[in-house]
Amino acid sequence: MVISPGWCLILEVKNLTGELIFNNNPPQLICIKEENKIAYRSPESQLDQYLFGLSKFFEQHQLKVPIHGAISLPFTNAIIKTPPSKYPLLLGRAVINHIWSLPKKDIIPSKQVADLVLQHNAAPSWNQFPLSRYYGIDPADIQRGVECPHCGAIPMKRLKRTWFCEKCKKRHMQAHVKALKDYYM
Ligand SMILES: [Zn+2]
Incomplete structure (x- = not known):
C-alpha cells in the first residue's frame, strides 16, 4: 500500500x-x-x-x-x-x-x-503455547529441522531451491511446509 x-x-x-x-x-x-x-x-x-x-x-x-x-x-x-x-x-x-x-x-x-x-494493522500478539511444557518434554530432546516426507529423517539439508535428505538421498521442494504448520500449531 x-x-x-x-x-x-x-x-x-x-x-x-x-x-x-x-x-x-x-x-x-x-x-x-x-x-x-x-x-x-x-x-x-x-x-x-x-x-x-x-x-x-x-x-x-x-x-x-x-x-x-x-x-x-x-x-x-x-x-x-x-x-x-x-x-x-x-x-x-x-x-x-x-x-x-x-x-x-x-x-x-x-x-x-x-x-x-x-x-x-498490528498483528495480534502471538500466543506461544509451549507444548513441551504441557507434555513435560525437555526442548533439548526435540529433533529440530525439516522432516523428510519420503523416509521421515530429520533434518533435511537446504540446497538451492530444494530440500535434500542425506539418508534416502531424495529431494522435496515443499518439505518445509509441514515444519511451518507444526510450528504454528
Ligand atoms: Zn529421506
Missing part, C-alpha cells in the same frame, strides 16, 4: 512468470508454465475486496481518501495472454510511471492516514 498526500494505492503483487490469463467469469488467474496449468485466486477480485474494505475503514474514520488499485508483476518475463480488465497491470518498473501518472494533489493528511492504518 502506497499512501501519498493525494491518494492511496493498493498494489497486488504477484511473483509469477510463464503465460498468464486473467479471467473474469469465473474470476481466476491461470498460469501456464512448463506445460503445467495452475489456477490462482483472481487478483482483480482480491483488489475489489481490499478497496471495498479500505473505503469502509476510511468512512468509519471520517476520512475522504481516493483509493486506487493495480496489479503488479515484478518480473517482466511473464507473457500476458489475457490482461486484467478492471485494474491496470504493471510490469517491472512500470509501477513508477503509474505512480507518476496519478493526480498530484495535497488533499489528505497522509501522515495521519499512515499512522491510522499501521495502528489497525
Whole structure:
C-alpha cells in the first residue's frame, strides 16, 4: 500500500512468470508454465475486496481518501495472454510511471492516514503455547529441522531451491511446509 498526500494505492503483487490469463467469469488467474496449468485466486477480485474494505475503514474514520488499485508483476518475463480488465497491470518498473501518472494533489493528511492504518494493522500478539511444557518434554530432546516426507529423517539439508535428505538421498521442494504448520500449531 502506497499512501501519498493525494491518494492511496493498493498494489497486488504477484511473483509469477510463464503465460498468464486473467479471467473474469469465473474470476481466476491461470498460469501456464512448463506445460503445467495452475489456477490462482483472481487478483482483480482480491483488489475489489481490499478497496471495498479500505473505503469502509476510511468512512468509519471520517476520512475522504481516493483509493486506487493495480496489479503488479515484478518480473517482466511473464507473457500476458489475457490482461486484467478492471485494474491496470504493471510490469517491472512500470509501477513508477503509474505512480507518476496519478493526480498530484495535497488533499489528505497522509501522515495521519499512515499512522491510522499501521495502528489497525498490528498483528495480534502471538500466543506461544509451549507444548513441551504441557507434555513435560525437555526442548533439548526435540529433533529440530525439516522432516523428510519420503523416509521421515530429520533434518533435511537446504540446497538451492530444494530440500535434500542425506539418508534416502531424495529431494522435496515443499518439505518445509509441514515444519511451518507444526510450528504454528
Ligand atoms: Zn529421506
